Amino acid sequence: MLNFKYYSPTSIIFGKESTAGLGAQLSPEIKTVMFHYGGGSIKQSGLYVQVFSILKEKGVKVIELGGVEPNPKLSLVKEGITLCRENQVDLILAVGGGSVIDSAKAISVGVKYDGEVWDFFMGKAQPQSCVPLGVILTLPATGSETSPNTVVTNEEGLLKRGMKSDLIRPVFAILSPELTLTLPEHQTFAGVMDILSHVFERYFTTTGHVDVTDYMCEGVMKATIENAYKLRQNPDDYDARAEIMLAGTIAHNGILGVGRLEDWASHRIAHEITALYGTTHGVTLAVIFPAWMKYVSEEQPEKFVQFAKRVFDVSEADFRSTAEIANEGIRRFEAFLTEMGLPKSFKEAGLPSDQLDLMTEKASIFGALGGYRKLEVSDIKAIYELAL
Template sequence: MENFVFHNPTKIIFGKGTESSVGAEVKNYTDRILLCYGGGSIKKTGLYDRVISSLKENNIEYVELSGVQPNPRLSLVQEGIKLCRENNINFILAVGGGSVIDTAKAIAVGVPYEGNVWDFYIGKAQVKTALPVGTVLTIPAAGSESSNSSVITNEEGWFKKGLTTHHIYPVFSILNPELTYTLPAYQTACGVADMMAHIMERYFTNVKNVDLTDRLCEATLRTIINYAPKAIANPEDYTARAEVMWAGTVAHNNMLEPGRIGDWASHGIEHELSAIYDIAHGAGLSIIFPAWMKYVYKHDINRFVQFAVRVWDVDLSYTSPEEVVLEGIRRITKFFRSIGLPVTLRDANITEDRFEEMADKCTNYGKWTLGNFVKLGREDIINIYKLAK
């Protein structure tokens, strides 16, 4: 086990009706905010009205920024930064899923910075300070409601990059599983793949003697595998929705990371798919992760055997460790397909004509490698895209 520091400052407010407390929570920080959200769904469900009512009850003034898209865009971030500066705003409230929260975080670091906020995402500058962010979560998936990361897409060249800094942990996040009842089945499934990927990126590590976090990862994965189909089959099953929602937060709030060094190659490989083809991040991960597994499992076959047996209940009586591993990969692929996700690039109508371009982008044209479990170069990444066909 590696040395570690665990610190997560996000206050979680979980349960039925908890969005009614949003105004009181904001009041602890300010009386003037930027309200950031996506399309019209929060208005159709009545959530927008409840949030506005709570803000008004607490005398919170607000300026709105709507229109956040999946794979959130840099141009809207820059619009939000301008609004905050023009209106002397010092707090951002994100009401939505990971794209909305990531947009809010990007605005939060951009407002006090004199340069281009994209500098932080390409490593040209380091975050020194940020506005506080609060969230009302509507889509369990990215875990951004309690993480120190944000991912933004730059339309100039369609580059999708992530930022990690302790300055962007939300100060509070409100999680009401009832708010997820109206999610379409496909969106629920994409969220499930995203949170599973967050766990698996941490699970596949070269660090030895991390049994406690191994088992926490396995338990969280098994919870998702058990409850996700129930949430999709019966969207108003509160128990299933609650289990999935909390699992999504745990998957990416670093609780599963202490003492480990995660991999994160699959995320880098997938980011190029969703940047260029604008597919849902979770759908890209359900395609890439099984392909990555097929490509790297021989590096540590015992860890993959453990994954297959403990997470997917593969019987150890198979004729060889390799058969156990391959059966585990078949089962995760079958699970993704069973909840309506693509598992090949063909399923997503993605052809192979841009494999080299995507591999160039995620390795800075061959200058970088991806991943820690196995270091992957440009040709490795092309091969993984080919395995995903």
């Protein structure tokens, strides 16, 4: 196990009718709030009116900025930065899923920075301060409600890039599973894949003596998969929605990665698909992860054997080699994706295959990817080809 420092300051308010607790999270020092959200879903559900009523009751000035799209855009982030500066915003309240939260995080660090906020995403600068951020989560997937991460797309060059800083961990996160009961099926299960992907990026490691976090990762994976099947049978199952929502938070708040080398190659590879074609993040991860698993497990099957046995209950007695056990685990994961209605390839996702060289070039712009196995340019291209 590696040495580590862990920090997670977000106050989590979880459960039925937890949105009503928003007012209690607003200190008297907060005079102006920027209410940041996406499209019309929160207005249709009544959440918009509920939030606005609570803010009005608290006597705070509200600055609105809606219009966040999936895979949030840099142009809207810049608009938010300007609004916050002009109105001396004390708190940004992000109401929505990961895209809204990521957009709000980028705004929060950009307000206090004299240069271009994109500098943070290109590794040219590190944030030193930010506007505090609060969250009401409506879609469990990215884990952005407690994570130190944000991902934004720059329309110029179609570059999807991320940044990481503990400064952008929200001050509070309100998680009400009942808000997810009206989610469309494709968002629910793309979110499930997103959650699993965050565990995968930490679980598949070459670091030894990490039994505690291995079992934690496996527990989150098994619980997510089991409750995804329950939601497939009954989308109105509140308890299953609650389990998925909690899993999404735990998967990406950093606790599962302490003391171990993480990977993150698959996310970088998948980002280039999303940047070019605007595909849902969870969908691109469903396309890339099986290909990544097959590619890297050929040389390093050990962790995949453990994955097969502990997560998908593969019996060692039924197979002759470690490679066969590893492959059976990957096959069962692919079967799960199919049962959740998720694509496992470019073809199933309806994606073109004529931009592999461009995606490979963009994915490798900062050098080799990955921690489980270092992926050079030729490896990245091979994974895209396996995913076709």
